[in-house]
Amino acid sequence: MHNSIGNPFAALVLGLGLLLASALTASAQNYVIRSGDILQVDVLEDSSLNRRLLVLPDGSINFPMVGAIRAAGRTVEQVRRNLTTALTPNFASAPTVYVAIDALAEIEETSNLMDVYAIGEFEEAGRKEVKPGTTLLQFLAEAGGLSRFAADKRIELHRTDRRTGRVNTYRFNSRTPAGSATGISGGTRLAPGDVVEAPQRRLFE
Numbered sequence: 001m002h003n004s005i006g007n008p009f010a011a012l013v014l015g016l017g018l019l020l021a022s023a024l025t026a027s028a029q030n031y032v033i034r035s036g037d038i039l040q041v042d043v044l045e046d047s048s049l050n051r052r053l054l055v056l057p058d059g060s061i062n063f064p065m066v067g068a069i070r071a072a073g074r075t076v077e078q079v080r081r082n083l084t085t086a087l088t089p090n091f092a093s094a095p096t097v098y099v100a101i102d103a104l105a106e107i108e109e110t111s112n113l114m115d116v117y118a119i120g121e122f123e124e125a126g127r128k129e130v131k132p133g134t135t136l137l138q139f140l141a142e143a144g145g146l147s148r149f150a151a152d153k154r155i156e157l158h159r160t161d162r163r164t165g166r167v168n169t170y171r172f173n174s175r176t177p178a179g180s181a182t183g184i185s186g187g188t189r190l191a192p193g194d195v196v197e198a199p200q201r202r203l204f205e
Contacts, residue, residue, distance in 0.1 A: 033071050033079065034051030035059055036105025036115065036127045041083065044096035049158040052102055054119055054126055058160065058167070059195040065090050076101060114192035118143035121150035121198040130190065137177055139196060146174065157184060158195040 033039070035057050043049040053061040059072030060077075066086040071079050080099040088094045105127060113129040116139060123144030130142055136157065146152055155172040170184045177186030190196075 012196060026100050031101065033074055033101070034105055035072050035077070037071075037101060038103040038126065039071065039076075039079070040098075040100045040102040041114060042098040043087065044098070046095070054117060055105075056119070056195060059114070066127040098134060114190075116190050116192070117195045119197050121147040121197060121200055123147055134190050135186060136172060136184065136188045136190060136196065137174075139190055140174065140186075142176075143196070146195060146198050152198075154199050156197040156199065157188070157190075159191060160193060 001121075033055060035055050037055045039053045039055065039061060041049070041051060041053055049064055051063075053063065053071075054063055055071045059070055060068040061071045062068050063083060063086075066083065069079070069082055069086065074082075076099050080097050083099065084094055084097045087097065104173065112131065113133055116128050116130050116134070118125045118128060118139070122140075123146070126142065128139070128142050132140060134142070136155075140146065140155075146155075152174045155174055157170045157172060158167050159170070160167050170188075172184050172186070172188075174186070
């Protein structure tokens with residue numbers, strides 16, 4: 001014998017669950033991406049392209065075969081469409097691209113910390129909150145150190161000139177932390193928004 005009270009209650013719970021799921025989906029679709037967010041991008045036709053991407057301070061992400069594209073200020077669907085369009089020339093037909101928010105940028109609660117970004121071959125890549133005055137060598141430690149695939153002689157510091165918007169790149173050899181007359185050193189102090197990149201080591205490097 002069926003329970004005449006239980007069935008309507010179960011239907012109500014199911015209905016509320018579906019309504020909540022629908023609301024969460026709509027919220028995710030309408031979310032505007034910002035610097036510091038991490039996106040998960042998957043390409044159905046080529047799993048080697050699947051990866052987590054940090055939205056850089058300038059609002060861009062870097063993707064193989066595409067290069068830099070704008071992400072900040074756009075929705076997940078807009079980024080998905082842009083990636084699909086940019087990737088299509090590399091496939092027989094338009095690839096199936098999925099984009100999702102993997103992690104949200106943390107809201108800074110204190111004003112005495114600054115955001116610096118570690119990308120590439122770090123053990124703990126991503127956005128880092130560090131104290132003003134943090135040096136490049138200290139930041140390498142904050143990012144968990146270099147991975148075994150890192151080109152440790154070619155660490156790059158990317159810094160945006162706030163007046164011109166131009167990104168200047170400086171190279172650092174972590175094997176000689178004292179630096180050189182033409183480069184930067186392990187004692188170079190980082191600035192808000194700096195991006196430290198550890199490229200992948202080349203063959204025989």
